[in-house]
Amino acid sequence: MASAAALLLAAAVVALLVCLALADPPASEQSALLAFLAATPHERKLGWSAATPACAWVGVTCDAANSTVIKLRLPGVGLVGPIPPSTIGRLTNLQVLSLRANRVSGAIPDDILRLSALRSVFLQDNAISGAIPPGVSGLAALERLVHSHNNLSGPIPFALAGLAALRALRLDGNRLSGKIPSIANPGLKVFNVSDNRLNGSIPRALSRFPADAFAGNLQLCGTPLPPCSPFFPSPSPAPPPGMGPSDGKPPKKKKKVPARRARRRRKRHGGRGDRHNKTAGVVRRRYRHGVLAKGRRRNLRVGGRGGGGRRDAGGEPAGVRASAEMLGKGSAGTSYKAVLEEGTTVVVEVSVSRR
Incomplete structure (x- = not known):
């Protein structure tokens, strides 16, 4: 069994x-x-x-x-x-x-x-x-x-x-x-x-x-990585289109001076005579470091050449637009160092003659 x-x-x-x-x-x-x-x-x-x-x-x-x-x-x-x-x-x-x-x-x-x-x-x-x-x-x-x-x-x-x-x-x-x-x-x-x-x-x-x-x-x-910074500065928002880059305000527009007031201003600062007023206004605008004497007329010579040639409405050689720096005075007039708008440096000699 x-x-x-x-x-x-x-x-x-x-x-x-x-x-x-x-x-x-x-x-x-x-x-x-x-x-x-x-x-x-x-x-x-x-x-x-x-x-x-x-x-x-x-x-x-x-x-x-x-x-x-x-x-x-x-x-x-x-x-x-x-x-x-x-x-x-x-x-x-x-x-x-x-x-x-x-x-x-x-x-x-x-x-x-x-x-x-x-x-x-x-x-x-x-x-x-x-x-x-x-x-x-x-x-x-x-x-x-x-x-x-x-x-x-x-x-x-x-x-x-x-x-x-x-x-x-x-x-x-x-x-x-x-x-x-x-x-x-x-x-x-x-x-x-x-x-x-x-x-x-x-x-x-x-x-x-x-x-x-x-x-x-x-x-x-945070641990084990470097600690978290308590400050998270956010980038300054970009100014809206048309705003200035520095203060965020729209750039100020230059006020337009009425033509009548501009003529009075030129007459006040330019001395006697309408022809002289035009010349004085042009010279002051283009040679900001030059000095104008009332009643005197400037004849500009660029690079030592005479004052002949094509002139603009103010009596200046046509096309001369520059800021000037006085170099010295002589018997023939005053010499200026001028930087033209296109970047060219020239010497401008201003002769003075009385009427």
Whole structure:
């Protein structure tokens, strides 16, 4: 009887082992994996086939009973394009997802964030874009989240601060912006947000990590980086069009002097005679450093030549318009150094003769 019982026990064990060997995850999980592979271009052949058990496929790991898929690891197999929705998200008991070092692009599908058993997500070294969805807060069992070197943008969600099981968070090498949320989880051992576009003060709860974990964010400050400045001066606003550059006020317009008043002014300062008044007015306007004597007439000679040639209305050589500086006086008259409007420097000799 004892030997018969032993034989029965051995047969049961063999049957159990055979059943375990032939066990396979649910058909829904197998079809989800096949749908993922069919919709995602890949450079390496993985050999997945419905004719073989899914638990024996490359990159697929099942639980001890081969009853469900718990790990999907496909690093560097040449995956190209976005993760198709309603594929990986149907692996309800998935604990580890690794698609690192591929060319995965697009956003992170929302259905992956509903896999409550996920403990590790490795999506680094891809081209994933968009924001980190706030729905990451639903991954209560998440221990490792590694999204380094992608094209992620937007803020780091504050929901990450509520993941009590989080041990490693790497978001370096993206285009994330905004402030860093305070993650006060004492179990967080690995943290890196370097080479992003983050700003503001580093939370005190994260200041225990080295400066390398925050480097490459030009607007971040505080321990372990240099302290934040208490002053943030803003640039002065540019004055509206038409305003002056110094005081922001519109430039003052010169008042026009009525013609009658201008004639009286010239008559008052120019001495006797209408002809002399014209000459005096012109000379005063053009040679601001010269001196006019009442009742005297100036004949200008430029460069030592005589006073002949074409003259303007005031008796001056036509085209002479300059500011002058007196060089000296002699028996023949007074010499002036004049700088013409076009920049040429000449010597003007003024001879004086009485009427």
